[in-house]
Amino acid sequence: MGCSSPESSGSSSGTDKSPETEQVEEVVEEAPEPVSLEGEWKQTNSDDPEHWQKATITADTIEVFWVADAGDTEALYWAGSVEVPAEGESSSFDSVNDTTKTKSALLASSDETKTFTYEGGELSYDVTVQGVTTTVRLGQE
Template identity: 55%
Template sequence: MSIIALCAVENIRKWRVEMKKFLLIALSSVLALGMLTACGKTNQSEPENEPGTPPDLVGEWKQTNSDAEDAWQAATIAGDAIEVYWVSDNGDTKALYWAGSFDAPTTADEPYTWESENDKDQTDMAILASGDDTKTFTYQGGVISYEVSAMGVTQTVKLEKQ
């Protein structure tokens, strides 16, 4: 490789590191604000499935405990995969947070929990994606929940089907 190409590659790496730091600081601020103001809120959702019927989790999900009016997390479950995105600018901007496996429930027992394995082919190139190998998702009472951590701050995100 030429010196010019090596310099260009190094500059791109430095830019990605700086951009990742900036975005993590911004997102951790939103998460911290959400954690501070979410205390005391409860979710009164009722499950949508009949007794004895496994819930259908396939579809679009949106965060219900974000206190930012123009930013939240959203998920899509299709087939045997789940993708979770950071959404901002009232939905105009999306960044991948998680892409992984999904195991549909086979009973109506709640809570239902599955361990999603990271699809690193998708997340390795996404600046705001989780680097975890697995992520635990829980479904109960019409809500999917999971933990999100950024810069030492952890928040439980709650999603409802749209």
């Protein structure tokens, strides 16, 4: 007569792995999302609720306007090119002035180029009026 111990009577000793316990977590690296600047943008750091700047961006152009009278008055400040960053949270591009649009606009910048910075969902650029330079910050609407 053979003796059988409880451990050898068919119970698992913990070394057998079932499909439920042997799941392998698959790590999938997501490709960075391409940045889209297209659309309407509004100044987020204006101290005056009646006056701000806004921008309209298409695939390859940007137009920036001075806005006054709580939106009733607009004047062109900048019209130029856009180089959309391929991906990432931050980048800068130099926009080339479209002088066919800005040369007759009284409040438009006469700069040949303007540097725009995109970082963390915000678009920013410097504006100089009467010797005072301010950084304008825009958020997408």
